[in-house]
Amino acid sequence: MKKALTLIQLLAFIAVLLVGFSAGADDRKYRRTIENYSMPDVVLVNQNGAKVRFKELMQSKPVIVDFIFGTCTTICPILSVSFANLQQKLGSNSQKVQLVSISIDPENDTPKVLKEYLKRYRSKPGWDFLTGTRSDIDKVMYAFNAYIPNKMSHFPLTLIRSPGDGKWIRIFGLMGSAEFISECQKVGIL
């Protein structure tokens, strides 16, 4: 009987620990990691129909990347509002940070669709929305460890390239504007 009680107590203790761990994990709003990524040498197309050498764009200045699509209903608008707010904060310095949204629906996202999307968010120079062939988009997703076979199974991801050491801050989840600005400040973008 005593042994049984001890066993029950032990199991209860483990359960409490697990619940506590789980609750602790739930307190985090998003997951932040530091990563090294190697960029693929592909040519994508921006909202103006201009060809963009992706690798060069990623090395030009402080860069923030996300993966979205033009008819997304829920998470892409939130990611895009964060970009718009950052540009507003940067004011006339908006071009000091290169914001890059990459389409995960290249069939539908023509340059015209990209342009209209950016207009909806009152984007300023310095925010490019890129499309391309599916295989090139796949390569970019792979490079960021963000590959999804289908746009409807996408997830919120923001990638910030630290101008200091070239490392990438990978943020998984949706941030509020203050959190996003704080992440930018941490790497010296603001």
Next chain:
Amino acid sequence: MRIPIRSGQGNYISAAAFCLVVLLLPVWPPTSYGATDKPSPSSEELLKLGERMYREGILPSGEPMNAFVKGDLPVPGTAFTCASCHLRSGLGSIEGGVVTPPTNGPYLFKPFKGYSSPRYVNTPFLPPQLVKYNSQYYQKPHNRPVYTDESLANALRSGIDSAGRVMNDVMPRYLLEDDEMKLLVSYLKSLSSEFSPGVTDTTIRFATIVSDGVSPEERNAMLVPLENYIRNKNQADVHDPRMIRSNQVRSTGARSRLMAAVTMTSLGVANRKLSLSCWELKGAPETWRGQLEEYYRKEPVFAILGGITRGEWQPIHQFCEDNRIPNIFPITDFPVVSQDDWYTLYLSKGYYQEGEGAARFLNGKEDLKDKRIIQFVRDSREGRALSRGFLETWRGFGQKAPETITLKAGMKLTAKSLQRELAQKKPAAIILWDGPEALKTLEMVAVEKNRPSIILVSSTYLGKSMLSLNERVQKFTYLTYPYGISQTPEERAVQLATKEITSSSMGSKVFSMEANTDATIRISLQTQILTIILHSALLDMRGNYYRDNLLDVIGMDMDQDVPLYERLSFGPGQRYASKGCYIVQLAKTGLVKKSGWVIH
């Protein structure tokens, strides 16, 4: 991995901050609809105002609604409309790991117990196992008591639900005046509150459409697979207790539960038979509208499946738009090309899409920059649709429209006139939108000294005659080809050599060029695609038989690997499922790709 959500305390702080923002806002200007001497709007007009708020995020004053998301992100309601996430039907969605619960009247004004019962098959949600499996970031909607007008208004403003819980902070908190709120709440009460016409307790009625002039072979190519699907569904013994039991197995494995959830038959579909009527249209297209109205009056249907006519789809498209009837995948090469229309979902833009593909291909050719291009257009429905797709896309690139020479019906392009055009204008490329007659023109061009390096033709307009392009003309003839092409062994080897498994390298589809040029086989394949999409949509509707929900559900569908097309893709509001078009050349080995499926 599950992404955590805000702690309760944080949310209350956000809510408090939000309330403070609301209090500090200037007094809202009076809305225009209630404060003047104008007669009071009718209840229908008031519902329209509410609908506009819900769908477009526009207030009765014409100003955008304002809102906050994620606690502190100010957003215009036009970018975050209610319909964005809850969808047009209000039945909700799951997207990017965010679960959006229903917001239509029947669900708001009764207690929510969506996840407490195993009989979730008739809730509009995906089963929780599937949500959990798919989601990295989600918050399962909690059980809650029935909403009242007041608690609903409170939820929309502060994000506190009727149980007093703080909602997911991606739900916008809207800044609305009382009279504006009243309009929105009234609209929500009416939204998807009764099943659409065509649905009874025992049957879901569908119709298809065939006009006269359609050959018996083409008619059968569409009707037979459709009727087979309906018959098979109705004969399937979905009430077999073994089948139901097998779907309710309480397995300890998450994967088994997921499988059970995915394969579970919707009780709504199981309890209803499907019926299919064939609406025959006679005479001139101008008379079709009257005939359609009469068919619909006698027999209201839930949706129109497929359909085939000779010529434009426009009269049927408009009928469906006006009566709010979904039309899924009509068999037509002449769809209405529109960015805003809602009720007809096409397989592609047909000939227009080939014209688009040609423009995108030529626009990407650096060596053609500022060079002369001539477009020969047969004055036919096909020629005009191809030319329109080309010109609208070409102008969209900021390019000057090419010289266009119209070939009247029956008019043949003579060697002499062609010689003159080539000698005088020396075009770098020719676009030849003509049917099988184009073969003779290509033969004439082959012997010309001033022959351009590219002549673009439409494979669909050429039909089977494209297979007889001889070697002499193959080298300068480029075809728009809106169907899938089998991989060459070399392409497959390159894909397999890479370690990255992508959607395009997971399997190798086999397409038949000969079959694709055969209209009858093509129609049969297109109808099979319709039945595949319809079947999964009927299950995903989970017993919520509202027409807008049918289109919402298809819009949220995963991209599909189907016969005939390289890829079908969907998305909220997207109305053309196949969006690509190869540019190819014909060679001894078959079709040689000269572009990607999608050209930008």
